[in-house]
Amino acid sequence: MTVARRLTTNVGYAIAGRVAGAAFGLATTAIMARHLGPEVFGAFRAAVAWSVLLCTLANLGLTVVCLQEISRPGADRRRIIGTALGLRLLIGTFCVALSGVVAWVIPLPDTVSAVSSLDMAQATAIAALGAVATLGYEIVSTVFQETLTQKRASIAELAGGAASLGFVAAAVATDSGLVG
Numbered sequence: 001m002t003v004a005r006r007l008t009t010n011v012g013y014a015i016a017g018r019v020a021g022a023a024f025g026l027a028t029t030a031i032m033a034r035h036l037g038p039e040v041f042g043a044f045r046a047a048v049a050w051s052v053l054l055c056t057l058a059n060l061g062l063t064v065v066c067l068q069e070i071s072r073p074g075a076d077r078r079r080i081i082g083t084a085l086g087l088r089l090l091i092g093t094f095c096v097a098l099s100g101v102v103a104w105v106i107p108l109p110d111t112v113s114a115v116s117s118l119d120m121a122q123a124t125a126i127a128a129l130g131a132v133a134t135l136g137y138e139i140v141s142t143v144f145q146e147t148l149t150q151k152r153a154s155i156a157e158l159a160g161g162a163a164s165l166g167f168v169a170a171a172v173a174t175d176s177g178l179v180g
Helices: 003-058 062-070 077-105 117-146 150-173
Strands: none
Touching: 003 077, 003 117, 003 150, 062 077, 077 117, 117 150
16 A cells, blocks of 8 residues: 555544544533533533643653654664653653642632532542543554554544443443542
8 A cells, every 4th residue: 555545544544533532522521511510510621621731741742752753763662652651651640649639729619519629629630530541542642643553543532432421421320420
């Protein structure tokens, strides 16, 4: 297969994966918003915002550096990817803890009475774990990008979206609230 054809095929997989992933995300958000209601869903979105903001620190440009380094001739791919994933895990763990502490310390507005500070801290830490998992996926995805095998990356992304939808459906079925 020519490089042009491989690129076209990979772009097609990437687009299809993003569209299907967006559909999973939309369904997940709709279910959560309807189940939690405006006040608790707003607290959930705040927890996600805190976690994503603080887990952005864990990126540190590692995806770009990893892709650049594994693309060099003779590169030790296993060592580079292992080091990048290790750094992400270490920094990500710190960011998860930091996001939970920040959400616990920063007072909630008086309008949010259905959510305790502890629930907010727990929800933020849980959301941060998801953000760190996404950051890890980005490192693994660089391997697929470098070898022009976007199909596997799209399948992994769809599996994550389906798992999120499944977990949210289970949380709604058990009526486990914000932390669930």
